Amino acid sequence: MKFLIIIPAHNEENNLPFTLDSLQRQNFKDFKIVVVNDGSTDRTSEVIKRYTENDGRFETINLQKSAHQPGSKVVAAFKKGLSTQNLDEFDVICKFDSDIILEENYLQTVANAFIENPDYGLVGGLLYVEKNEEWVYEGNSNKHHVRGPMKAYKKECFLQIGGLRETLGWDNIDAILLQNSGWKEVVLPELHVKLIKVKGADYTIKPADYYGRYFYFLGLNRFLTYVAAVKEAMKVKSPSFLFQIISSYEKCKSQNLELKITKDEKKVINQQRWNQFKKKWFKT
Structure with a gap:
């Protein structure tokens, strides 16, 4: 090899x-x-x-x-x-x-x-x-x-x-x-x-804005994004963090920012995340 x-x-x-x-x-x-x-x-x-x-x-x-x-x-x-x-x-x-x-x-x-x-x-x-x-x-x-x-x-x-x-x-x-x-x-x-270096140390983007943009560019739909946002907000025990993530996501969506994945790939990603959600919460 x-x-x-x-x-x-x-x-x-x-x-x-x-x-x-x-x-x-x-x-x-x-x-x-x-x-x-x-x-x-x-x-x-x-x-x-x-x-x-x-x-x-x-x-x-x-x-x-x-x-x-x-x-x-x-x-x-x-x-x-x-x-x-x-x-x-x-x-x-x-x-x-x-x-x-x-x-x-x-x-x-x-x-x-x-x-x-x-x-x-x-x-x-x-x-x-x-x-x-x-x-x-x-x-x-x-x-x-x-x-x-x-x-x-x-x-x-x-x-x-x-x-x-x-x-x-x-x-x-x-x-x-x-x-x-x-x-x-x-x-x-x-x-x-x-x-050696902590990841993200050079980025100027705020954590909540990062998560909102991340969920958008990953191609997640609203439901899965909101679920993921709740999870991140619970980690830091901050309701405002939740709304900041959602605001960032919705801002990207309103601007219709270009995704680097196809429609079919977006479907695959959402299906995979949905399967994870069902497995965790419904034990399916």
Whole structure:
């Protein structure tokens, strides 16, 4: 198996060396890395140069500065890197973040999982963050969902779902679509991925506005959005948080903002969420 690893990077001079070093230390060697320097204004380009000059498996492309928005920016950068490569040469396509540290056996373990399980379409480990000088499970998502910082797709699966979408919620849209196409999303809990930077730290969008926009661009209908909004509001014990989420969602809907999914894909996503709702509340 050969891996194509695309790493979008924006002002990551302090974090990127840890990511690239951990990839160089992999006991699995058959990979190619494209670091997409996404309008960095720090020394990210100098960091990348140290690797591209000394390791033929590393390449880079440079993009102009763009607005830093959740979802769309990082996927746009990923797709720019992807477009420079001949996908016929690869078996696995990875979207990795520029602030993670992988165990030395990470790629080999993922490769073995794909080889031994032909129906695996998306594989990854679990995210860990540093707290009180210890690495602990991040816990922001269920342990059966491969998080955005370390996505590894079997190429056939990646192509079948139409790649990644430049939108908020892309890292849930992919999972829903691939499962609907008969592929499996699998988390390997023995693989610990260290996340250096807390996600969302660079975003200026407010949490309630984020959730409202996320539910809209995910394609959820009103009922499912309101149910999800109640769930998020209950977590923070704030009725106002609920109404702020709904307001954000309705604002997007009134503006008829463009979705990056088709009508059929929207139906699939809503059906999947509805099935989850029924399973939880009606035990069906």
